[in-house]
Amino acid sequence: MIDNPVQWMDPARIDGLARALEETAAERQVIVFTHDERLPEAVRRLGIEANVVSVTRRANSVVELRESSDPVHGYIKDAWTLISTDELSDDVRRRVVPGFCRSAIEAACMEVVRRRRLERGEAHTEVEVLLAVPGTLTRIAALALFDDPGRGGDVMARLNQWGHWAGDVFKRCNKGAHDAHPGDLHKLADDAGSLCKKLSQLK
Amino acid sequence: MQEAFPTEVSGSPDDLLDQVRILLRFSDPSTAGVWPRAAALLARQALESGLGELWQRRAPSVEHCSLRAQLLCLRSYIDSDTGERAAHTWGVLSRACHHHPYELGPTAGELGSWVEDTQRVVDACKDG
Numbered sequence: 001m002i003d004n005p006v007q008w009m010d011p012a013r014i015d016g017l018a019r020a021l022e023e024t025a026a027e028r029q030v031i032v033f034t035h036d037e038r039l040p041e042a043v044r045r046l047g048i049e050a051n052v053v054s055v056t057r058r059a060n061s062v063v064e065l066r067e068s069s070d071p072v073h074g075y076i077k078d079a080w081t082l083i084s085t086d087e088l089s090d091d092v093r094r095r096v097v098p099g100f101c102r103s104a105i106e107a108a109c110m111e112v113v114r115r116r117r118l119e120r121g122e123a124h125t126e127v128e129v130l131l132a133v134p135g136t137l138t139r140i141a142a143l144a145l146f147d148d149p150g151r152g153g154d155v156m157a158r159l160n161q162w163g164h165w166a167g168d169v170f171k172r173c174n175k176g177a178h179d180a181h182p183g184d185l186h187k188l189a190d191d192a193g194s195l196c197k198k199l200s201q202l203k
Numbered sequence: 204m205q206e207a208f209p210t211e212v213s214g215s216p217d218d219l220l221d222q223v224r225i226l227l228r229f230s231d232p233s234t235a236g237v238w239p240r241a242a243a244l245l246a247r248q249a250l251e252s253g254l255g256e257l258w259q260r261r262a263p264s265v266e267h268c269s270l271r272a273q274l275l276c277l278r279s280y281i282d283s284d285t286g287e288r289a290a291h292t293w294g295v296l297s298r299a300c301h302h303h304p305y306e307l308g309p310t311a312g313e314l315g316s317w318v319e320d321t322q323r324v325v326d327a328c329k330d331g
Binding site: 035036037038041054056057058059060062064066071075078081082085086087088089091092095096099100103106107110128177178179180 | 229239
């Protein structure tokens with residue numbers, strides 16, 4: 001059992017840690033507690049077999065465990081869960097589902113950028129600094145699509161090359177995070193999932 | 204007794220904040236794990252909606268400006284305390300709405316205090 005191994009670790013060594021844990025797990029059960037996504041991210045990127053469980057604590061110390069997949073998949077799944085939760089009012093659903101779809105698109109863009117730059121040999125810290133710069137969804141999309149954060153103006157045209165549904169869902173998720181989405185939520189979540197898939201295929 | 208979500212929500216800032224309080228207070232299994240982000244999204248919308256109502260009454264052109272510009276204008280239209288509170292709260296709520304792979308999300312306690320800060324801003328906007 002290992003508690004918070006990544007906290008002070010040089011990001012470049014996290015891949016090495018993931019591999020070391022993989023080796024150990026061949027003979028023993030390995031349980032790691034961490035709040036840092038870098039280790040699960042490395043585990044996924046390196047194709048290491050692992051169960052990831054997320055733990056949230058609510059009011060009155062009620063603890064919730066959920067099986068966790070990659071963040072993109074997680075946000076889309078959450079969006080669908082919210083769509084099918086009858087206990088929520090329609091207005092609340094319309095106000096929160098787009099935000100989850102937006103986070104999925106954001107996470108998908110970040111994954112593309114991270115994978116591309118790490119494969120190119122850039123340092124982990126530099127990639128993280130680049131991704132940590134606060135910015136708009138358009139900026140992170142420009143980084144994913146063009147490897148250039150300054151090309152925000154070209155994002156919509158590039159997305160529309162995949163079909164107008166792509167540019168449309170991007171715009172609606174961006175807007176919808178601030179307002180109740182007036183249209184079909186099923187279509188929004190569906191198209192957001194499709195856009196994330198397209199983004200994940202970018203080299 | 205489990206409080207149920209109302210079937211009709213007006214979308215007013217007060218209603219949205221009430222929704223968030225329910226999300227935070229009751230462990231409804233249907234919202235397991237999604238409630239922090241859902242709460243942050245609703246609270247941020249309540250804050251933005253409170254600002255919007257103020258601008259509609261006092262300065263309609265400001266409503267179409269960026270949030271950053273609106274938060275700056277708030278200092279002049281209400282007072283600098285409210286402006287600072289609104290800017291800080293909007294910032295932390297926005298952070299909680301976005302994807303940050305390497306950070307812990309907000310706790311229920313943190314979200315609760317941000318909700319009350321949002322309520323103070325919304326109330327100040329109503330009186331402004």
